[in-house]
Amino acid sequence: xxxxxxxxxxxxxxxxxxxxxxxxxxxxxxxxxxxxxxxxxxxxxxxxxxxxxxxxxxxxxxxxxxxxxxxxxxxxxxxxxxxxxxxxxxxxxxxxxxxxxxxxxxxxxxxxxxxxxxxxxxxxxxxxxxxxxxxxxxxxxxxxxxxxxxxxxxxxxxxxxxxxxxxxxxxxxxxxxxxxxxxxxxxxxxxxxxxxxxxxxxxxxxxxxxxxxxxxxxxxxxxxxxxxxxxxxxxxxxxxxxxxxxxxxxxxxxxxxxxxxxxxxxxxxxxxxxxxxxxxxxxxxxxxxxxxxxxxxxxxxxxxxxxxxxxxxxxxxxxxxxxxxxxxxxxxxxxxxxxxxxxxxxxxxxxxxxxxxxxxxxxxxxxxxxxxxxxxxxxxxxxxxxxxxxxxxxxxxxxxxxxxxxxxxxxxxxxxxxxxxxxxxxxxxxxxxxxxxxxxxxxxxxxxxxxxxxxxxxxxxxxxxxxxxxxxxxxxxxxxxxxxxxxxxxxxxxxxxxxxxxxxxxxxxxxxxxxxxxxxxxxxxxxxxxxxxxxxxxxxxxxxxxxxxxxxxxxxxxxxxxxxxxxxxxxxxxxxxxxxxxxxxxxxxxxxxxxxxxxxxxxxxxxxxxxxxxxxxxxxxxxxxxxxxxxxxxxxxxxxxxxxxxxxxxxxxxxxxxxxxxxxxxxxxxxxxxxxxxxxxxxxxxxxxxxxxxxxxxxxxxxxxxxxxxxxxxxxxxxxxxxxxxxxxxxxxxxxxxxxxxxxxxxxxxxxxxxxxxxxxxxxxxxxxxxxxxxxxxxxxxxxxxxxxxxxxxxxxxxxxxxxxxxxxxxxxxxxxxxxxxxxxxxxxxxxxxxxxxxxxxxxxxxxxxxxxxxxxxxxxxxxxxxxxxxxxxxxxxxxxxxx
Amino acid sequence: xxxxxxxxxxxxxxxxxxxxxxxxxxxxxxxxxxxxxxxxxxxxxxxxxxxxxxxxxxxxxxxxxxxxxxxxxxxxxxxxxxxxxxxxxxxxxxxxxxxxxxxxxxx
Numbered sequence: 001x002x003x004x005x006x007x008x009x010x011x012x013x014x015x016x017x018x019x020x021x022x023x024x025x026x027x028x029x030x031x032x033x034x035x036x037x038x039x040x041x042x043x044x045x046x047x048x049x050x051x052x053x054x055x056x057x058x059x060x061x062x063x064x065x066x067x068x069x070x071x072x073x074x075x076x077x078x079x080x081x082x083x084x085x086x087x088x089x090x091x092x093x094x095x096x097x098x099x100x101x102x103x104x105x106x107x108x109x110x111x112x113x114x115x116x117x118x119x120x121x122x123x124x125x126x127x128x129x130x131x132x133x134x135x136x137x138x139x140x141x142x143x144x145x146x147x148x149x150x151x152x153x154x155x156x157x158x159x160x161x162x163x164x165x166x167x168x169x170x171x172x173x174x175x176x177x178x179x180x181x182x183x184x185x186x187x188x189x190x191x192x193x194x195x196x197x198x199x200x201x202x203x204x205x206x207x208x209x210x211x212x213x214x215x216x217x218x219x220x221x222x223x224x225x226x227x228x229x230x231x232x233x234x235x236x237x238x239x240x241x242x243x244x245x246x247x248x249x250x251x252x253x254x255x256x257x258x259x260x261x262x263x264x265x266x267x268x269x270x271x272x273x274x275x276x277x278x279x280x281x282x283x284x285x286x287x288x289x290x291x292x293x294x295x296x297x298x299x300x301x302x303x304x305x306x307x308x309x310x311x312x313x314x315x316x317x318x319x320x321x322x323x324x325x326x327x328x329x330x331x332x333x334x335x336x337x338x339x340x341x342x343x344x345x346x347x348x349x350x351x352x353x354x355x356x357x358x359x360x361x362x363x364x365x366x367x368x369x370x371x372x373x374x375x376x377x378x379x380x381x382x383x384x385x386x387x388x389x390x391x392x393x394x395x396x397x398x399x400x401x402x403x404x405x406x407x408x409x410x411x412x413x414x415x416x417x418x419x420x421x422x423x424x425x426x427x428x429x430x431x432x433x434x435x436x437x438x439x440x441x442x443x444x445x446x447x448x449x450x451x452x453x454x455x456x457x458x459x460x461x462x463x464x465x466x467x468x469x470x471x472x473x474x475x476x477x478x479x480x481x482x483x484x485x486x487x488x489x490x491x492x493x494x495x496x497x498x499x500x501x502x503x504x505x506x507x508x509x510x511x512x513x514x515x516x517x518x519x520x521x522x523x524x525x526x527x528x529x530x531x532x533x534x535x536x537x538x539x540x541x542x543x544x545x546x547x548x549x550x551x552x553x554x555x556x557x558x559x560x561x562x563x564x565x566x567x568x569x570x571x572x573x574x575x576x577x578x579x580x581x582x583x584x585x586x587x588x589x590x591x592x593x594x595x596x597x598x599x600x601x602x603x604x605x606x607x608x609x610x611x612x613x614x615x616x617x618x619x620x621x622x623x624x625x626x627x628x629x630x631x632x633x634x635x636x637x638x639x640x641x642x643x644x645x646x647x648x649x650x651x652x653x654x655x656x657x658x659x660x661x662x663x664x665x666x667x668x669x670x671x672x673x674x675x676x677x678x679x680x681x682x683x684x685x686x687x688x689x690x691x692x693x694x695x696x697x698x699x700x701x702x703x704x705x706x707x708x709x710x711x712x713x714x715x716x717x718x719x720x721x722x723x724x725x726x727x728x729x730x731x732x733x734x735x736x737x738x739x740x741x742x743x744x745x746x747x748x749x750x751x752x753x754x755x756x757x758x759x760x761x762x763x764x765x766x767x768x769x770x771x772x773x774x775x776x777x778x779x780x781x782x783x784x785x786x787x788x789x790x791x792x793x794x795x796x797x798x799x800x801x802x803x804x805x806x807x808x809x810x811x812x813x814x815x816x817x818x819x820x821x822x823x824x825x826x827x828x829x830x831x832x833x834x835x836x837x838x839x840x841x842x843x844x845x846x847x848x849x850x851x852x853x854x855x856x857x858x859x860x861x862x863x864x865x866x867x868x869x870x871x872x873x874x875x876x877x878x879x880x881x882x883x884x
Numbered sequence: 885x886x887x888x889x890x891x892x893x894x895x896x897x898x899x900x901x902x903x904x905x906x907x908x909x910x911x912x913x914x915x916x917x918x919x920x921x922x923x924x925x926x927x928x929x930x931x932x933x934x935x936x937x938x939x940x941x942x943x944x945x946x947x948x949x950x951x952x953x954x955x956x957x958x959x960x961x962x963x964x965x966x967x968x969x970x971x972x973x974x975x976x977x978x979x980x981x982x983x984x985x986x987x988x989x990x991x
Contacts, residue, residue, distance in 0.1 A: 021942060024960070025934035028915050055933020062939055 002049050003030045011090025012060055012097060014067045018090075057097075064098030096406065103407040110379075116775060117375045118415055123768055124368025125419025125458040130426030131361040133450030135354050138347050141449075144277045146217025147308075152315065153345030154184050154305040154322065157336045166303040169296050171209070174327045174337070180310065181325070182318050182339065185212035186303035189282050191736060192289065195262030196249070202736070203245065205263075206278065206285035207294055207303075213240075215308050216277070223257035223272035226290055230271075235292040239263070240272040242279070245286040265545070265733040266293055280346065281306065295543055299703040306342060315339065350434075352837065353758060357430075359834075360765050363511050365457070367769050370504040371776045373465045374497050378783045380404070380473035401467050408466030409459065416458030420451055433760050435753030472496060498816065501780045505820020505857060508773040510828040512853045514835060515759070515766030517846060521839045522759035525752055528684035531677050532582060533620035534742035536573075537709065538716035539581040540723055544704035545733035555702040558731065563612070565726045566710050571719040575710040577612035579701045582619070582681045583745050584738065591692060593651050594661040594669060602650050607681055607689055608664060610696040616676060618711045619742075626658050626674030633695035639670035640695065646678050647690035664692065685751025685840055705737075716741030751840075758838055770860060777864035781813045785868045789875065797877035806873040813865025814858060821854045894947060894971045895978060900932055900940040905949060905964060905972040912953045912961035915941065944968070 006029050010022040029052055036044040107114040142148050156164040166174075171186045185208070192205035210231025212218075218225060221243060230238050239261060241250065250256055260267050268289060278288065281304075309318050322337035347354075549555045559577040566575040580587065588605035592598055613631045616623055624645060633640055641662065648657045652672075661669040678688030696702070712719040720739055727734060746752060785792070792805055832844040897905070903926075907918045915937055923931050932940075941962065944950045949968035953961045964972070 017939075017942065021938040024915055025938050028919065028934045028937070031916055032919070051931065052933050052935075055935045059933070059935025059939045063935075 002033060002045075006030075006052065006056075008090075009056055012094030013063055013091070014094065015091055016067070017063050060094055061098050061101035064095055065102070068098075096402075099403050099406040100410065102403070103410050106383075106407065107410070113375065113379060116779075117372060117411060118418070120368050120371045120375065120772060120775070121411060121415035121458055121462060122418045122422055123772065124365045124372075124461070125416060125454050126422025126426055127765060127768065128361045128365045128457060129419055129423030129450055129454040130430065131354075131357050132453050133423065134427050134430060135358055136449055138350070138354060139343075143280060143343060148342070150309045150311075151216070151342035152182065152307045152309060152318065152339040153342050154182060154307045155338050155345075157323075157338055165301045166305055167298045167301045168209075168291060168294055168303060169298050170301075170327065171303055171305060172296075174325065177327055178321075178325055181321050182307040182309060182313075182337075183211070183215060184305045184307040185209045185215045186291070186305050187212055187281055188302045188304065189284060190289075191738075192263045192287065193735065194249075194287070203286050204282075204284040205239075206282045206288045207291050208240075208278075208288045209291050209303075210235075212288075212306070213272075213274075213278075215306065218274060218277050220272035220274045222254070223270070225272060225274075226288070230290040231292060233292065233296055235290065237263075237266055237268040237290060237292050238271045239268040239287055239289045240274050241270060242286050242288070243273060243275055246273045263289065264735055295704055297704055300543065300705050307339060315341065349754075353754070356758070356835065356838070357761055360511060360514060360762050363507050364765050364769050364772075367504050367507045367511070367772050367776075369461055369465065370500045370507070371772050371779075372461065373469060374500045374504075374776055374779055376408075376466050376469035377472060377497055377500070378779060380469040381787075383473075401470055404466045404470035405463055408462040411466070412459035412462035413455070415462060416455035419458050420454035423450060423454055430761055434757050435748070435750060497780050497783060501776050501816050502819040502823060504776045505773055505817055505861070506824030506827060508769045509821055509824030509853060509857060510831060511762075511769045512766045512856065513824075513828045513849055514832060515762040516849045516853055517832065517835055517839060517842070517844060518755070518759040518762050520846075520849065521842060522755045524842070525684045525755050525840065528680070530582070530684055530746060531621060531679035531688060532742070533711075534746050536712050536714065536716055537619055538712065538720065538723070538739070538741040539584065539707060539709040539745075540727060540736060541581065541584060541705075541707050541738040542727060542734045542736045544706065544731065548733070549704060555704060555706070556697065559612070559702070559706050559708065562706075562708055562727060562730055563614075565730055566708065566723060569719070569722050569726060571712050571714065571722055573711045573713055574614055574618050575708055576614035576618045577696060578615055578707045578709060579610035579696055579703075581707045581709055582609075582679055583683060583742070583749050584707070586681050589664040589692070591647075591651060591690075592663045593653075594663075596651075596653060602690070606647060606651070607691040609681070609691060609693050610699045610701045611693055612696050615693075615709065618709050620711075621679060622677040624675045624677060626672070628674060629693070629695045634697045635700070637698070639668055639698055640673040641670045642674040642676055642693040643672055644676050644678050644688070644691045644693070646688050647692060648675055650690045662692070664694075670694070670698075683749030683751045684746065685749075685755065712741075716743065755838070755840070770856075773857070774860050774864050777813055777816055777861045778867065780816065781809060781865040782868040782871075784812065785809060785872045792872050793875050793877045793879075796875055802873040805875075806869045809869035809872045810862060810865050813861045813869075817858045817861030821857060825850060825854070892974055894949065895975055897971070897975045898940060900936050901944055901949075902972070902975055903930070903932065904937070904940055904944060904962075905968055905975075908950060908962050909964050909969065909972060912963035914959040914961045916959075917961075 003026065007022075007026055010018060010025060013022065033045055033048055036048045040047075143151065145151060156166060156170070165188075166186055168186065171184065175184060187209070188207045190205050190207055191202045194201050194203050194205075208226055208231070210226050210228040213220075213225035214227065220240060223240070226238065226240065229235055241256065246252060246256060253259075256270050256273060259270050261270060262268070274288070278285065307318075309315065319339050322339055325336055544555060544558060549558055563575045563577060566572045587608045589608045591601065591606045593601060611629055613629050613633075615621075616628050626642070629640075629642065643651075643657065643662070651662070652660055657672055657675055660672045662672060663669050676693065679691060680686055680688050681691065682689075710716075710719075710723065717740075720741065724736060724739055727736065740748075747756070796802065796805060828850065829845055834844075836844045903922050904918055907913055907921045907925075913921060915934075919932050919937060941950070945952070945962070948965055949971055950962045951965050953963055955961065
């Protein structure tokens with residue numbers, strides 16, 4: 001076997017060598033092999049094979065190099081000078097191998113060039129691969145569920161463009177009243193105090209209705225999926241562990257199914273360990289619990305719903321049926337559904353963001369490609385003497401191009417592989433940076449498409465550019481004038497390089513302007529005043545255990561006791577109740593104003609917040625006029641309310657707002673007794689909207705879902721554990737839905753987090769493009785100095801001052817930047833208006849940003865040409881001319 | 885070009901070339917015998933692979949430092965030529981000088 005393989009490998013040698021020596025080599029190989037086997041057995045034989053392989057590789061390269069040398073100096077050889085046409089298959093492969101060895105040697109001789117070229121390729125490939133695989137997963141790759149095309153996301157009809165979620169009773173009523181329609185399952189994110197031996201620990205968990213897993217077709221790795229009956233009120237509580245939590249906290253115990261786990265005050269039975277599929281719905285959830293224990297309150301509208309179209313039903317038909325449904329719950333909200341394909345719902349608003357990223361990444365790839373083209377051209381020209389001689393001696397152009405292609409493949413494959421790694425990493429980074437709901441789909445690992453894509457990009461890019469550069473360099477110089485090429489050909493190709501460099505600077509300009517605009521938007525958002533203090537304020541959202549606080553007044557009483565408890569903490573200054581906290585959801589209602597025709601009022605409902613006394617002081621909301629809510633504002637007393645300034649502007653006629661009477665929906669008239677400052681209740685990217693702030697004791701909107709806000713001494717984040725402990729002490733069975741400081745909540749609010757995300761990703765890509773531009777401009781100026789060494793030397797010899805030479809080279813770098821900006825600015829002007837949707841009202845054509853980026857690029861170009869310029873000014877004319 | 889110049893034009897020899905010249909300096913040897921002899925003399929770490937061996941043989945023969953001995957068998961023994969002998973001793977001298985130089989510096 002070994003001998004046959006060796007015989008085959010011998011065919012790789014040049015014909016002349018092979019004919020004479022292959023037989024002897026084969027005999028020697030075989031004879032030695034037999035001897036080794038006899039003396040040392042298989043290990044000795046194997047060692048010999050390995051050794052012979054290495055020997056063969058070395059010797060192949062040497063023999064081919066020798067043959068090429070002979071070709072070049074015209075040593076007599078049988079046949080024509082270039083008998084490629086007549087060579088055998090083996091010879092061709094052997095020659096290719098030798099090309100490889102030659103290219104590797106070339107790379108090793110110029111490590112800086114090689115590293116730069118590879119890095120450029122890797123960065124370009126990595127960025128575009130990471131983004132491509134993310135986009136592919138989000139928009140193309142099928143969801144890992146049974147028959148994913150039939151899955152839809154169901155929402156209750158939208159209010160002000162925002163889809164509403166379900167309360168559990170509403171979802172259950174709808175499903176019961178519309179059998180045969182869209183089957184829907186609900187899920188909701190929560191935080192579960194999971195009991196371990198060393199005390200409870202909060203982990204992110206998903207509530208799942210009993211039918212969720214069955215509806216999606218999720219098959220657990222261990223155990224059984226949730227069943228319909230598991231979700232019914234009062235059913236034995238069950239949970240499913242996600243694989244990750246099972247491994248990290250339960251030691252991957254194979255006998256976990258059937259064990260019990262304590263969450264809060266209840267005991268759950270583990271029925272399953274599930275894979276990563278459900279992360280698509282809730283990326284954070286590390287375990288899933290049945291809704292058996294979830295409060296059936298119509299006020300807790302936290303459930304998202306996923307539905308499956310009945311077989312044979314089109315999306316349109318299902319939509320029509322959903323819209324015709326009218327279901328009401330005890331809280332009086334009516335449900336009429338909307339459906340959209342699950343993927344669209346999951347991708348949602350992130351589609352334009354992804355497309356923008358993809359465009360930016362394509363720009364970066366263009367920049368990297370130009371950089372690579374520049375580097376390759378420089379190298380091809382530097383080697384053109386050698387190539388010119390080879391051509392003059394009859395090596396075909398094809399042959400030279402083949403060498404170039406081999407060199408390109410040697411860059412392309414490792415470049416592609418490293419690009420894939422970088423891409424995977426970049427993708428992870430993007431997923432990690434992204435706020436909800438991007439990660440759902442991106443949580444899956446990159447698949448084969450990404451790998452194939454990375455390799456294809458890197459290989460195609462390097463081969464095309466390499467062959468182009470070689471051809472360009474070769475045509476720039478007539479073969480015979482090889483010696484004179486340094487000047488004539490060098491000039492021509494350095495013009496090509498300059499053009500490339502200008503294109504690169506232009507593309508960089510567009511990218512940098514985009515990232516500057518997004519960063520400015522983000523910074524503007526972070527300096528927006530939400531209308532309340534954020535540094536030393538926080539809130540806790542929790543639910544009371546079901547079936548305990550049922551008597552009248554007990555819910556309000558609990559909230560008040562918690563406020564007292566918190567105010568007794570040394571780290572808490574003041575606390576107040578509210579039906580919900582700013583940035584944490586919003587209720588709305590139509591408002592009528594006494595004496596004003598309802599047609600004259602805004603069509604959009606106003607925000608409604610129900611507050612306890614002290615709320616304004618806790619959050620630092622300024623009272624502009626009138627009085628705040630007092631503890632005496634209770635049922636039986638005259639009904640009063642506060643409004644904010646935006647409400648006064650939008651709803652009330654000119655004149656004193658105090659004493660005006662308004663009414664929410666069909667409720668009682670209440671008198672405006674105070675006006676407060678404007679609040680951005682949904683986040684810094686939303687305008688301060690008209691809001692009505694009512695005393696919660698009068699409006700009576702107490703429920704088991706409660707919110708307490710507090711003002712701390714020092715940073716709120718430091719006091720959160722004490723707040724949690726206080727709540728737990730008062731009612732250990734009350735799960736915390738959310739607990740945080742307003743500083744973090746503000747940063748996590750969707751508009752803010754998304755602006756930050758966009759600025760971050762595009763900013764990083766912009767920075768990389770700037771780095772590439774730096775390398776590109778440096779490469780061009782350094783190269784242009786090198787090819788003009790003689791000219792510059794003569795100038796110095798003729799008395800040009802060194803300062804002048806220095807200025808000349810610097811000016812060259814600046815000219816590149818100027819031309820690039822001149823080309824890039826109109827392109828940016830045209831393209832960047834697509835960004836306007838992300839700029840929160842700021843113009844994309846911002847002269848300030850354009851000017852700043854132009855100045856930045858000029859500075860970078862200057863920086864990049866300083867080194868070559870200093871080198872040029874230090875030339876010693878005598879040495880330069882002697883070298884020629 | 886005098887003799888000395890002619891020999892020195894071939895210097896320095898590659899490791900394999902020098903080993904082969906030494907190996908065939910007394911008796912003619914064919915490829916496999918050269919390999920064995922070098923291994924015996926210098927230990928198993930200096931085994932010449934087939935490619936290295938015959939590549940060097942080819943160059944030595946072309947330069948006229950060794951020549952084939954006529955036989956009737958398939959194997960072709962090689963022996964050193966007069967030029968080869970001079971080149972080998974010039975190489976030995978060169979290496980010897982190197983060794984002395986190194987020793988003089990306490991290496």
